[in-house]
Amino acid sequence: MIKALKTRQICFFYIAILPVIKFFMMPSLVCETAGEDLWISVLINCLFDFTAIFIVYLCLKDADCDFFTLIERLFGKAFAKTVAAIYAVFFLLKTVMPLNEVKDYVEMTLYITSPNIFTFMPVFALVIFVCIHHMRVIGRIADGVLIVALIGYAFMFALALPNTDFEALLPVGARGAKNILQGSYVSQPWFNDCAYFLFFTGNHVKGKKDGLKIFASVAVSAVIVIFFCMLFYGTFTSIAFRQRFALTEISKYTTVINNTERFDYIPIFALLFTAVFSLALPFYFATDLFLRLLPVKRNLAAIIISLPSAILLLFFEEYFATIETFITQIASGFFILFGTIFPAVLAVVMKIRLNKENKLEIQRG
Amino acid sequence: MNFTESLFKNVAALKKTLNSDDVKYKEIKIGEKKGCIIFVADLTDKAAVGELIIRPAASLSGTPDETVLSSAFLSPETEKATTVENAAAKIVGGSSALLCDGVKTALLFGLKKFDKRAIAEPPTSTVIKGPREGFVESLSVNVSLMRRKLVSPDLRFKYLSVGEFSSTKIALCYVHGIADEKLIAALSEKIKKAKIDAVLDASYISKFLGEHKASLFKQIGNTEKPDVLAAKILEGRVAVLVDGSPIALTVPYLLIEDFQSPGDYYNSSYSATFARILRLLAVIISIYLPALYVSAQLFHLQFIPLSFLLTIVNSIKGIPLSPSFEMFFTLLVFEILNEASVRMPKYVGMVVSIVGGLVLGETAVNAGIISAPALMIIALSGICLYTVPELEQTFSILRLLFLVIGGSFGAFGIIVASGVLLTYLVSFENYRTPLLAPFSPLIIQDLKDGIYKGFMIEQRLRPLSLKNANKRRMRND
Numbered sequence: 001m002i003k004a005l006k007t008r009q010i011c012f013f014y015i016a017i018l019p020v021i022k023f024f025m026m027p028s029l030v031c032e033t034a035g036e037d038l039w040i041s042v043l044i045n046c047l048f049d050f051t052a053i054f055i056v057y058l059c060l061k062d063a064d065c066d067f068f069t070l071i072e073r074l075f076g077k078a079f080a081k082t083v084a085a086i087y088a089v090f091f092l093l094k095t096v097m098p099l100n101e102v103k104d105y106v107e108m109t110l111y112i113t114s115p116n117i118f119t120f121m122p123v124f125a126l127v128i129f130v131c132i133h134h135m136r137v138i139g140r141i142a143d144g145v146l147i148v149a150l151i152g153y154a155f156m157f158a159l160a161l162p163n164t165d166f167e168a169l170l171p172v173g174a175r176g177a178k179n180i181l182q183g184s185y186v187s188q189p190w191f192n193d194c195a196y197f198l199f200f201t202g203n204h205v206k207g208k209k210d211g212l213k214i215f216a217s218v219a220v221s222a223v224i225v226i227f228f229c230m231l232f233y234g235t236f237t238s239i240a241f242r243q244r245f246a247l248t249e250i251s252k253y254t255t256v257i258n259n260t261e262r263f264d265y266i267p268i269f270a271l272l273f274t275a276v277f278s279l280a281l282p283f284y285f286a287t288d289l290f291l292r293l294l295p296v297k298r299n300l301a302a303i304i305i306s307l308p309s310a311i312l313l314l315f316f317e318e319y320f321a322t323i324e325t326f327i328t329q330i331a332s333g334f335f336i337l338f339g340t341i342f343p344a345v346l347a348v349v350m351k352i353r354l355n356k357e358n359k360l361e362i363q364r365g
Numbered sequence: 366m367n368f369t370e371s372l373f374k375n376v377a378a379l380k381k382t383l384n385s386d387d388v389k390y391k392e393i394k395i396g397e398k399k400g401c402i403i404f405v406a407d408l409t410d411k412a413a414v415g416e417l418i419i420r421p422a423a424s425l426s427g428t429p430d431e432t433v434l435s436s437a438f439l440s441p442e443t444e445k446a447t448t449v450e451n452a453a454a455k456i457v458g459g460s461s462a463l464l465c466d467g468v469k470t471a472l473l474f475g476l477k478k479f480d481k482r483a484i485a486e487p488p489t490s491t492v493i494k495g496p497r498e499g500f501v502e503s504l505s506v507n508v509s510l511m512r513r514k515l516v517s518p519d520l521r522f523k524y525l526s527v528g529e530f531s532s533t534k535i536a537l538c539y540v541h542g543i544a545d546e547k548l549i550a551a552l553s554e555k556i557k558k559a560k561i562d563a564v565l566d567a568s569y570i571s572k573f574l575g576e577h578k579a580s581l582f583k584q585i586g587n588t589e590k591p592d593v594l595a596a597k598i599l600e601g602r603v604a605v606l607v608d609g610s611p612i613a614l615t616v617p618y619l620l621i622e623d624f625q626s627p628g629d630y631y632n633s634s635y636s637a638t639f640a641r642i643l644r645l646l647a648v649i650i651s652i653y654l655p656a657l658y659v660s661a662q663l664f665h666l667q668f669i670p671l672s673f674l675l676t677i678v679n680s681i682k683g684i685p686l687s688p689s690f691e692m693f694f695t696l697l698v699f700e701i702l703n704e705a706s707v708r709m710p711k712y713v714g715m716v717v718s719i720v721g722g723l724v725l726g727e728t729a730v731n732a733g734i735i736s737a738p739a740l741m742i743i744a745l746s747g748i749c750l751y752t753v754p755e756l757e758q759t760f761s762i763l764r765l766l767f768l769v770i771g772g773s774f775g776a777f778g779i780i781v782a783s784g785v786l787l788t789y790l791v792s793f794e795n796y797r798t799p800l801l802a803p804f805s806p807l808i809i810q811d812l813k814d815g816i817y818k819g820f821m822i823e824q825r826l827r828p829l830s831l832k833n834a835n836k837r838r839m840r841n842d
Contacts, residue, residue: 008807106777111664119774122781129785133792140791144805265668269780276784 005204009139010197011217016149017142018193019224020271021278023247025101026190027232029328031241034183036168037175038240039229041183045191046222048340052194053218055344057211059351060201067198067343068292074353084292088305090195090338091286095309097189097327098279099123100320101244102272103313109248117314123276124306130280131287131302135203138284141277149274153224155267157231159251164234188332192339193218199285247271283309366449372466375449376401379462382453395434395465396425403452404461410478413440414461418474422463431468438463442475454532481506487589487611489754495631496592504534504608507591511538511606514595522606523549525556527570531563531609535570538594538604538613545832548603548796552616556605567610574605574616576795582759584795586615586622593627601833617798619830620790621815623755624648629818637818644752645816651749652764655692656771656779658742662688664775680736688739689772695735695743696768698725700761703747802830 022042030038056067063070068087072080103120111119130141173180197214204210232246243249251264287305291298316323368375376390383403391402402418417439425437435443446452452462452471459477484506487499500507508522523537535556539549552574559573567587575584586602588594589611597615598604605614624644629637661668662677669677686694702721709717726744729735746764750757763786770778793800803811811828813819825839 006806110777111775112666113664115664115775119777122770122774122778126781126784126788130788133788137788137792140799140801140805141788143807144787144791144801146807265665265776269776272777273780273783276781280784 003203003205004135005139005200007204007207007210007213009142010200010204011213012142012146013138013196013200014193014214014217014221015224016146016274017278017281018196019221019228020149020152020274021098021102022190022225023228023271024105024275025097025244025246026187027229027246028241028243030183030187030229031233032183033175033179033186035175035179035241036170036233036237037173037180038183038233039169039226040173040180041187042226042229043222044180044184045187046226048336049191049193050215050218050222052340052344053197054215056194056197056201056347057214059347061211063202063350063354066203067201067347068289070202070350071346074350081293084289086338087195087198088286088289088293090334091282091289092305092308093327093331093334094189094192094195094282095279095286096312096323098275098282099309099313100323102275102279104320105245105247106272109245117317120313121310123279124310126276127280127283127306128299128302130277131284131305132299135199135288138281145274145277148270152267152270152274155264156247156251156271157227159264159267160231160235164231165237166230166234168234168237169230185332185336186328188335188339189327192335193221194343195339196281196285198343199288367447368449368452368464368469368471370467370469372399372401372464375464375471376403378449379403379453379456379464382449383456388456391419393419393422395422395463396427396429398428398466400463400465402461402463403456404476405457405459408457408459408477408479409461410476413476413478414474417476418461418463428467429465431470434463434465434468434472438472438474440474440476444473444475446471446473458532484510490588490590490593490627492626492628492631495627496590498591499589500591500594500606500611500613502609502611504536504606507606507611507613508536508538510591511594514591515540515599519543520598523553525553527556527559527561528564529560529562531565533564534608535564536606538598538606539602540598543599543601543827543833543835544603545601545834548616548832551796552603552605564607565609567605567607567612567614570605570607571614574614577793580793581762582620582790582793582800583623583756584618584800586618587612587755588615589613590627596630599838600827601831601835617796617831618800619798619802619828620800621803623753624816625814625818630821634818634820638816641816641818647749647752648756648760651746652760652767653779654742654746654749655696655764656767657776658738659689659692659768660771660775660779663772668776677736677738680738683733684736685733686735689768691735691739692743692768692772695739696746696765699743699747796832798831803828 027038030041034041060067060070065073068080068084071083102123103117106120107115130137228246228250232243232250233240235250236243247268251267283302283305287298287301290296290301290305294301296304312323366378368378380390387406389404389406391404393400393402400422402414404414421438425433429437435445444455446455446462447470452473455473456462459475459479460473461476463472463474465472481503482501484498484501486497490499491497498510500510511520517540519541521539521541523539525535525537526532527535537549537552537556555574556570559570561569561573564570571585571587577584586597588597594604594613594615602615602617605616607614624641626640626644629640632640657668662681666674681688681691684691698721702717702725705721706717722744726740730737730740750760750764753760767779767782770782774781790801791799791805799806802808803815808829810826811830813823814828822839826836827833827838829836
């Protein structure tokens with residue numbers, strides 16, 4: 001079986017594409033409860049993700065197909081379809097917050113006058129275009145985007161660093177465990193990146209020290225997000241929770257920038273370019289799962305999958321606050337369950353089954 | 366229709382097939398038999414016909430049969446035809462045919478002679494350092510140029526013929542042991558399947574070789590220089606040489622190829638790298654600058670530095686066109702001037718440049734129809750595009766698309782369009798070779814001759830982006 005991805009591309013995916021989407025609204029949302037301890041909340045989420053990826057990788061590293069195909073092989077079609085349906089919903093829900101926040105970000109910070117909602121709608125052209133391609137293209141996008149993302153990170157951090165007061169992050173743990181955990185809980189929609197890994201495991205060309213490379217890239221991804229959160233809080237301190245669009249705000253106060261010479265838009269554009277792929281990927285995986293449920297053409301599946309989000313964006317904009325509350329307060333449990341716990345537990349069960357199968361095969365000779 | 370033993374009937378049949386005034390029929394004596402030489406007057410070396418066919422024919426005695434005739438003539442290129450159609454096709458291709466009474470076959474002699482353009486430096490790829498010779502329209506000359514470049518028995522040519530009316534000779538050129546045999550077979554198959562009236566240029570064939578019929582991007586590489594072609598086929602590519610065209614096609618094609626100038630390989634690595642970075646930047650500027658300028662004016666004034674903003678404000682005062690229409694109009698005028706200057710004779714072309722570039726531009730600014738910054742941006746964008754002339758047409762269409770998107774959706778539209786473009790480019794493959802290699806998929810080894818031009822000594826391996834049969838090209842330490 002020809003593998004769609006290289007291990008390197010998975011690493012680039014974690015380093016370049018996934019962190020950016022956490023730079024918009026998530027830091028301010030976590031600040032509301034965790035305050036100066038926002039980085040601890042983020043760290044907890046990152047540790048959860050890391051652990052889940054670690055378990056899934058160790059259990060399924062020898063598998064020759066992805067997680068969902070393996071479920072079908074080991075547990076039958078009915079269970080596989082149920083899981084696929086749950087994860088299709090999972091990925092669709094995962095797109096809600098990022099889509100809305102990027103739309104708001106684009107409308108409120110990028111344009112001098114509030115533009116028409118249709119200014120944002122071309123993003124669905126990209127979403128559908130990405131969705132109709134083979135998984136191989138996802139890997140290649142990660143290859144192509146890496147340099148842009150790295151330039152974006154470097155510029156953004158360099159611009160924000162002079163204004164950051166790291167002392168504002170002290171004392172560590174001042175907000176208390178409850179608030180920190182609450183911060184972790186509300187930011188679940190942006191994390192649970194182990195769910196992506198379920199498509200990658202068994203679907204990449206195996207090489208030396210794959211595990212180490214993947215874990216290192218997940219760790220680097222976490223470091224980037226945590227460092228961004230630290231910079232964010234260090235820049236705005238007690239008013240950080242009001243800064244909904246961290247990406248634009250963080251570099252604004254660099255002394256060399258004034259209101260009409262925002263050259264910090266160069267890294268912002270670079271990161272936004274990466275973010276649009278970050279937006280498109282949950283749709284891609286949802287499409288992939290949808291195709292396991294219904295035998296339709298990929299183009300049609302991509303349109304069907306994108307349609308609810310487009311409708312939500314077009315017609316239910318005024319309910320965004322309610323949607324936000326639902327996603328961050330109620331659906332967060334769903335995200336933890338299926339983004340972290342379920343894959344890890346199922347991977348262990350699958351490993352046990354695979355071991356049994358192997359033993360039986362050996363006994364049969 | 367097969368030839369018979371009757372000379373009269375055979376000549377009559379040929380005259381019926383080749384009913385044209387430039388086809389000459391000369392009756393001669395072959396020993397005691399009668400014969401006839403048929404040739405196209407303007408395609409044949411008549412002196413050679415006299416020396417190598419008529420004179421030996423006259424010196425024969427008795428009644429020579431087919432076996433004697435086969436070895437009686439001095440022409441080095443001899444073949445036989447048993448049908449009238451086959452012989453006719455060869456005669457119009459420049460061969461001379463000899464018919465002899467009592468013989469059922471026609472002897473064909475390759476004694477072509479026609480005027481050829483002298484070997485000169487191709488105008489599309491001039492170099493300061495390095496070889497200056499370029500391909501010409503004659504396939505045989507081009508083959509000889511390649512043979513002179515690569516003196517190796519592994520340099521192979523595979524001849525094919527395409528075109529119902531042109532019967533154009535096409536040569537697949539490759540290095541045996543380096544080129545992928547599957548690729549050679551696939552190309553041969555595609556060329557054989559090309560059913561077309563005539564192949565008047567290599568570009569006709571390139572349309573049949575591309576795997577994506579409606580692609581905006583180039584799928585087949587091309588060059589007019591034998592040194593470049595030699596380097597390309599040594600990397601594992603297969604070349605397609607077409608009789609009548611000075612352009613050699615190369616397959617597979619990588620987008621980076623057109624950012625690499627032949628001169629890069631004859632200059633220092635530092636200057637070559639610098640030149641490549643410049644070309645890449647120039648292309649980015651040329652595609653994005655007009656779109657970003659328009660979107661900044663319409664939607665994102667905060668991007669523009671204050672002093673420049675004041676300049677723009679002063680210059681657009683009283684301009685009747687909206688920023689996007691102004692830019693679109695200026696771009697349109699530029700494209701028209703470009704098209705006119707390419708089509709017109711050289712001396713008129715100069716006038717068009719002066720009138721268009723200087724007079725029209727300045728008058729339009731003075732008259733308040735367009736602003737000076739818009740004119741400057743289009744001029745800069747236009748010049749930048751010519752740093753990679755091979756992709757000029759593709760990039761000018763992209764520039765126009767981005768301008769429309771920038772004017773309609775602003776910077777976010779440009780970002781999304783760039784995303785679509787990247788996805789398209791990374792998914793694009795031709796003959797199992799990704800267009801964007803070695804950047805996506807990333808092939809670190811090949812980055813030594815990407816935007817960065819590594820030292821020659823570093824490039825021990827042939828590009829891994831291409832499916833070549835032999836990876837090592839340098840064996841010294």
